[in-house]
Amino acid sequence: MTEPQCPLHEGAPRNHVLEDQCIRKGPRRGMIVASSKIYKDGSAEVKDRLKDGFAFEKRSCMHCVDPGCVSVCPVTAMRRDPKTGIVTHHPDACIGCRNCTFGCPYNVPQYDFNNTWGGIKKCQMCNQPGVERIDKGLITGCAEACPTGATLFGTRTALLEEARRRMKLQPGDVYKYPMGDVSKPDRWHEKAVPVYHKHIWGEKEAGGTNVMHIGAIPAELLGMPPLGERSAASISETVQHSIYSYMALPAVALAGLSIVIQRNRSQQDDNEGGQS
Template identity: 45%
Template sequence: MNTNRRDFLKVALAGAATALTTNTAQARPPKDLPPDAVGILYDATLCIGCKACEVGCKNANAMPTITDPALEQAKDVHAIWDASSDLDSRNLNKIKAFAQGTAAVKDREQDGYSFIKRACMHCVDPDCISACPVSALTKDPLTGIVGYNPDACIGCRYCQLACPFNIPKFEFDKPFPKIVKCEMCRHLQAQGEIPACCAACPTGASLFGRVSDLLQEGQRRLNLPPGTYQDYPLHRLDSGQQRSAEVRGYHPHLYGETETGGTQYLLLAGVPFENLGLPALGPESSAQLSETIQHTLYQGLAAPTLLLGGLVYTVYRRTEAERHADDVEERRHD
């Protein structure tokens, strides 16, 4: 009986090992941008740091504000309004500033400064969706917007760990917390409106439109000669409203065009994006890589079978050794 059990375990282990080595899965293909996907083009050279987009976002999404009496400054300025310096559970988008040296000239890397707007990038192949175990985060098949369902969320915060842009935030101060992130005002879009940040922007720095059109607009701006005056659309790409502004010169890259498989939130700036706190990412999403590895390991349940078989065999060998030792001890006593 013991010989048969041992032979069975050896055969099971050999079969699992063979399945693991011969049953390899193909790489998961990258996901494509929906043809009518919408997005936002943010142009830091047009941004004046007024934060009207932050106010519009809060009003449109019923986000709380906070005033801290301890934050008082001179000249009778008391209780600074919502003075957080980065995205948090009360802010879906945030205007931040980069400064170097004397910060005397806007949109210049040396002795210059630049604004940058942080919000959900709405990745084409989102890591947060891949990491979420309960599908609380989903990607709209038409608009491409990454939406969040608080009723499905279990609060694991895997999305926070997975996001390469550090976007999702968690309401640590609430008894029943949820994840907070920009959803590109999808509730307003359902009513024929545009995201509140784009509607509130007075300079055209935040521009709404189809991603395919925004990509063309971004490339057009990269080719504009610095020092000339050009017309820039306001609020949305097809609004018909424009304002003239001087081309200050761009860092030669449209951020989000290729990063992590592409994003629907595109950025232009006059300084390198690494200076603005944005990560340098390759063209392949982590979701594609991780899911390829997982599918390879678990295809046909080869890896779990191998692991379970190894554990069972180890326990069996140990049990047999203990039985043999007990038999020896009993014979010694006899």
């Protein structure tokens, strides 16, 4: 139910949303605003179980704390709001270089090759101009539409608290899962607690993300890339700064040499002028 809501708020037509896809068959590139990843093993009889089980995961922009797409954009068409942490794309500034599509480890920004004028499409967390749900005090369309509390909205701190709370629950116990805004849920969904994989994806990966995942199935089996705790943006910027620092000394030496050459040339001209 979350995917049909997403394009309505993100301004993309329904057929631009990727249908459910099986990771074992490989992801299909397309105009993705949000997609569902599916895990299957063996007979796939039981939900949220590694052996002979299956699971679903919603995938959209992770809204990184230190986003690679923002770092590689040469014209600030990709921007991260320092207050909300939302990463947005601004078509009016975009030059279509597609650096962001390569700078994102999650393959989120997509270039619309079917459009004559091209353009980047990505999840804007329902806060792009003309929608501004977050600025209006609303929650994202996906969190509002989710019928089970699998997708929640809230501050990073509140979401981490809820994630840690869930992982401490006893498997098999019934838990009232909050729905909508995690800090002030308007309804709950009761279900048995699965055996959670003890890891919060996005708490530390690639510098941390504002969209995080927990579940019974490890995120890597649902197509998440293997990432360290340091963001790609910080690594590339360190390399760039190191290169530039090494370039500084030769530049200074070249400038000094140019001054010496110019001085010698001036002296030579003066001497020649005196002899004539």
